[in-house]
Amino acid sequence: MKTRYVQVGIGGRSYMFSDAIVHKFPAYGELVAICDINPGRMMVRNRRFAEGDPVFPDYPKVPPVMTYAADEFDLMLRKEKPDTVIVTTMDSWHDYYVVRALEAGCDVICEKPLTIDAHRLQDIIDAVNRTGKRLRVTFNCRYSPVRSRVKELIREGIIGDILSVDFCWNLNVRHGADYFRRWHRHKGNSGGLLVHKATHHFDLANWWLEAVPVEVFCKGHRRFYTPEQAERYGLTNRKERCLECPEKEKCAFHLDLSGNPGLRELYLEQEGYDGYYRDRCVFSPDMDIEDSMNAVVTYDSGAVMSYALNAFTPWEGYSISFNGNKGRLEHNCVESIYINGDGQVPGELLRKGTSIVVHPHFGEQYSVPVPEAKGGHGGGDEPLLADLFDPSAPEDPLKRAAGLGDGACSILIGIAANESMRTGVPVRISDLVTEVPVPSWRK
Ligand SMILES: NC(=O)c1ccc[n+]([C@@H]2O[C@H](COP(=O)([O-])OP(=O)(O)OC[C@H]3O[C@@H](n4cnc5c(N)ncnc54)[C@H](O)[C@@H]3O)[C@@H](O)[C@H]2O)c1
Structure with missing residues (x-):
């Protein structure tokens, strides 16, 4: 029997999921309804289903699906009886829909970040524990072939046990600036970039290290978008x-x-x-997120990570170095330039500038070939979709399917960092929720 899906939050990111169900994996599932506070965006979605998609002219025309206003979400669950709810709203509403869907007996697929603060996260943890339903968090970056290759190398013990990490992520003056135009510019909507954006980065670090964060200290400010x-x-x-x-x-x-x-x-x-304007001035005083952040994160493995995020750099991408007791692995990555919803492939890896180099202690350094990657977010979007919507996908040795523990551990670093910036002192992760849920790779 096909899995019945409904989706809430029908903005820029939502298309990837509804398109996958309708056009890529129709044998396994059906999208039966969509829900949003904005009826116009739902009309656009249905128009593309019914009249064809100008961005993907190969997609066949399909019948429109039922639409529900945001205050009809519970009604939608009662009437449509979905197996799984996909949550792709603004971040601050994730917890509301995740908890209601779980309580109604549905599984949930939630976009990152799982939520934006500790209080909301606790509600989600309690709902998962109470209902026993499945919650997936869509960490597409894990599925990018080059990042999976880094994971394999670390697992093979190529640099031994990892003692420290230097991680530096750059958001450029095109894509980085875009966070200061949209709803993301208010922490009450997004948790700031340490939650909204860095959830990807902290998830990668946690997954690469196979370690749980213990304590975070952070400083940050906004001095460019002013x-x-x-x-x-x-x-x-x-x-x-x-x-x-x-x-x-x-x-x-x-x-x-x-x-x-x-x-x-x-x-x-x-x-x-x-009344939502997507083109607010990036130099407005009406925002409260940082554009420059520096954190130190300690892990239960004993590793310490220094992390820097800047949102006004000339190029987009990152560099990460793992220092192990047998050597050092350096991984650099350059991403294509885009803004969300502009019709371009988001965050495609550029071959020039993307590298993996291993420096063994007392040995010659060598480069590891970078695997081919096509499509959004470092080539991670397509394998993520197959993992979500194709039940015949083979078992994944890298355990990239993320659940409650993975989603929680990544945002807990950002939430702790926000608290540390506010108070000026280090914040212990275990003080934020009653029990830190276990990530999938530790089960
Ligand atoms: N994994 C990734 O690479 C990636 C990339 C982009 C966005 N995202 C995530 O996807 C989600 C959506 O982001 P987006 O870029 O599509 O934003 P967007 O602004 O384009 O879309 C958000 C949608 O949510 C709707 N919405 C807002 N409040 C709502 C509410 N209370 N109830 C129902 N609907 C509501 C809006 O009307 C809008 O249609 C966010 O959580 C974001 O973090 C993830």
């Missing part, structure tokens, strides 16, 4: 959104929502329903 920076650029007459800004010719950060068909259809033309 009114002062706009003045340094000579943007003296800026407005609070790009659409009506007289400085658009001069501003390198100007976003033309009307000029991109995807952004126009999904956001500009749907503003009338919810």
Whole structure:
């Protein structure tokens, strides 16, 4: 029998999941309904089903699905009787829908970050424990072939036991800036970049190390996306959104929502329903997230990680070095430039700049071939979808399917980092929730 899916949150990211069910794995599942606070975005989704998708002209036309307003979510569960609920809303609403879906007897697939603070996470932990239903968190980055290769090398013991990690992630002035235009600019919506974005990075680190975080110390600030920076650029007459800004010719950060068909259809033309502007000025004082963050994370394995995240760099990607008792593994990665929902492949790895180099103690350094990777998020999106929606997919030796423990351990680092920035002292992970759930790779 086919798995019945419903999906809540029908914005930019949602398409990957609904498309996968409808167009890539129709033999195994069906999307029976969608739900959102914005009826316009649901209409766009159904129009693409019924009239064909201009981005993917090979997709056949399919019948539209039932739509439900956000306050009809429970009604949708009662009427449509889904097996699994897919949660792709704004981050601060994940907990609400995850808990209600679990309580209704459904399994849940939730986009990262699982949620944004400790209180909401506790509610999710309690609901999973109470109901025994399955919760998956979609850590697509794990599935990227190059990151899987790094995992294999570490597991093979090529550098021995890992004692320390240097991890530096750069978000550039295109993609990084975009977080300061959208709902992400408020911690109440996203948890800030240490939760919203770094959940990917902390999950990778936890999974690579196969270790659980113990304590976090962090400092951070926002000094680039500020009114002062706009003045340094000579943007003296800026407005609070790009659409009506007289400085658009001069501003390198100007976003033309009307000029991109995807952004126009999904956001500009749907503003009338919810008043959500996707092109807020990146130099506005009306935001409370950091653009530069430095953290130190200790692990139960004894490893210590120094982590830096900057959201205003000239190029996008990361470098990570693992220092082991037999040598050092250095992995660098450069990603393509995009902004969410603009129709381009998001976060594709660029071969030039992506590398794995092993430095054995007292030996010659050597490069490890980087596997081929196509598609979004370092080639991770497609294998993730197969793992989620194809029941015949073979068992995964790398245990990339992430659940409650994986989702929790990654955001707990960001939540602790937020608390540490606020209080100025290190924060113990075990003080944030009653019991830290066990990640899948430790079961
Ligand atoms: N894994 C990845 O690589 C990746 C990439 C992009 C986004 N995401 C995640 O996907 C989720 C959605 O992000 P997006 O980029 O699509 O954002 P978006 O703004 O394009 O879409 C969010 C959608 O949620 C809806 N929504 C907001 N509040 C709601 C509520 N209370 N009830 C129902 N619907 C509500 C909005 O109307 C909108 O349609 C986020 O959690 C984000 O972190 C993950």
